[in-house]
Amino acid sequence: MVNIDDEPTEARTERHASWAELFFDLVAVAGVAALAHVLGPDLDAAALGLYALMFLALWLSWTTFMLYGNVAAGQTRVLRLMVGMFGLGVMAASVPGVAHTVLDHDGDSLPLNVFAIAYIATRVYGARSWQRGAVLLDFPVVQYSAGLLPWLASLWVDEHWKLVLWAVGVGLDLLLIVVLSGSRMLQRVQAYLAAPERTRRRSRGRSDGSGPVIHGVSVDPVHLAERLGLFVIIVLGESVVQIVAAAGETHFDLGVLAAALASFILLAGMFGLSVVFGHAGLPHLRAGRIPSRAALGLHCLVTGVVATIAVPLSLVVEHGSDPLPDQARWLLCGAVAAYFTLGVVTGVASHSSDRPRTISRITTGIVAPLLLGLLATAAAGRTLVACLALIVLAHLWFERRLAPLGPHIRLP
Structure with a gap:
């Protein structure tokens, strides 16, 4: 299993995210931002579950x-990324339409079908992008x-069973992420193709006696770490955009400025903990210490959590002098x-x-x-x-002052 940045220093500086990849990330984060329509001051278990389900679908597609x-x-086809x-x-x-249908009980199933068809088409097309015979050892579920x-x-x-089936599909993918091993799968396929009887059949079917070649491929850990970090940065930036938009829609005063x-x-502060430290x-992560698959799973959780924070923060900017509703307060805390x-x-x-x-x-x-959420x-x-911001600042201060652990960890 490949670890994040577990490569020589000379190889780490060779690849960076391309302009097309950055463009792709911006579109993906636009989908995450659209999920703000799902969460709101009247948050309940149904809204939170729908948010998690749709976020996982977007994240798996990305x-x-x-x-x-x-x-x-260098062989990445830009046209594939554009599709x-x-x-x-x-x-x-289609996210706002799905939220309106499910949470407001609109009864129109068209937005749900549009979301499902787009998800299916995107995942299938993405899965067909790989070179024939290549098995991704680190994350074969894609x-x-x-x-x-x-x-x-x-x-x-109907609508209710649509969401149940969506949850089953996403849950199956998450289960495969945990239990599916690219290395074991590659060994089984190669052993199957190498069996004498199948070798003879392939030889009779091909004039040159050759058969399909199956090989394993692994991620570039340096490039992966950069893409994951950039995605978190863009999600944080999108949260700032939502706060600015909320401030622009309310009467400006010192209270709005303070909020x-x-x-x-x-x-x-979250940017500092996730990127600087x-x-x-991922906050407090050190390079080369965990497998790429674990880093991807944690990245999914971190970005999902960070994306939710923008919704209650926007409410605070709009109504900063009022206490947050119970659901929004618990969502933030x-x-x-x-x-x-x-x-x-x-x-x-x-x-x-x-x-x-x-x-x-x-x-x-x-x-x-x-x-704070309780009291x-x-x-x-x-x-x-402000109290939560002080907590984050305190963590940044401690990270700056505390001595690093181990000879290979260097704080900036």
């Missing part, structure tokens, strides 16, 4: 093409479409606590955290936001955001 570009490198971008654009455009069968079946059932400033500090967009929880996981997994640091990160990063029921929204 990952399929991102890994294709990673492995293909994938169009598919992601259709998915993003080449297979077993998880798309429930999505295909959902086109002929916007606290929100910006919170997001900028992290790796591949819970998302911050989840972000730090993932930071604890990456810190422990990459051995960048000893016991005192882990305990400190748990108490200040996880327990403190949850206590700050009457606090003004901007006060709550």
Whole structure:
């Protein structure tokens, strides 16, 4: 299993994200931004579940093409990326209609079918982008479409069962990510093709006696780390855009300025923890310490959490002097606590955290936001955001001052 950045220094500076890949990432993040229509002040379990389901669909589609570009490198076909971008654009455009249909019980199934068809087409086209006979050893699920069968079946059932089948399809893909081994799959296919009887059949069927050649390919870990980090940065930037848009729609005064400033500090602090003191967009991660598959899974969770924070922050900018509704307050505090929880996981997994640091990160990063969510029921929204921003700033300060662990870790 390839580890993130587990390559010689000479190879690490050779590849960077291309302009086409950056363009592709921007379109994918536009889909994540569209999910703000799903979350709102009247957040409930149905809205949160729909958000998670649609976010995972967008992320899996993005990952399929991102890994294709990673492995293909200079042979990446820009036209394929453009087709994938169009598919992601259709998915993003249908998000508000899906949210309106499901959450407002509109009864129109067309947006759900549009989203499902775009997802199926994008995943299938992305899976066909790989070179024939190549098996991606690190993340083979992007080449297979077993998880798309429930999505295909959902086109002929009513709204409730559509969502159930979508969840089954995404769940099947997530299960395959965990249990499917590219190396074992490659060995089985090669052993099957190398069997004497099948070798003779292929020889009789081909004049030159040759048969299909199956080979394994691995991701470029340096390029992968860059793409993951850039995606997190763009998601954070999109959150800033939503805050600016919210500020532009309200009467400007010192209160709005204070709320916007606290929100910006919170997001900028997350940028510092994920990029300056992290790796591949993951807080507290150190290069070369975890497999690429684990980094991808954690990246999915981190970006999903970061994307949710923009919704309550926008509400704070619009109504900063009022307490946040209970659902929005828990969404904000819970998302911050989840972000730090993932930071604890990456810190422990990459051995960048000893016991005192882990305990400190748990108490200040996880327990403190949850206590704010529980107790700050009457606090003004901007006060709550300011407290959370101070927590993030405290983590940045400690990361700057604490000595690095191990001889290969260097703080900037």
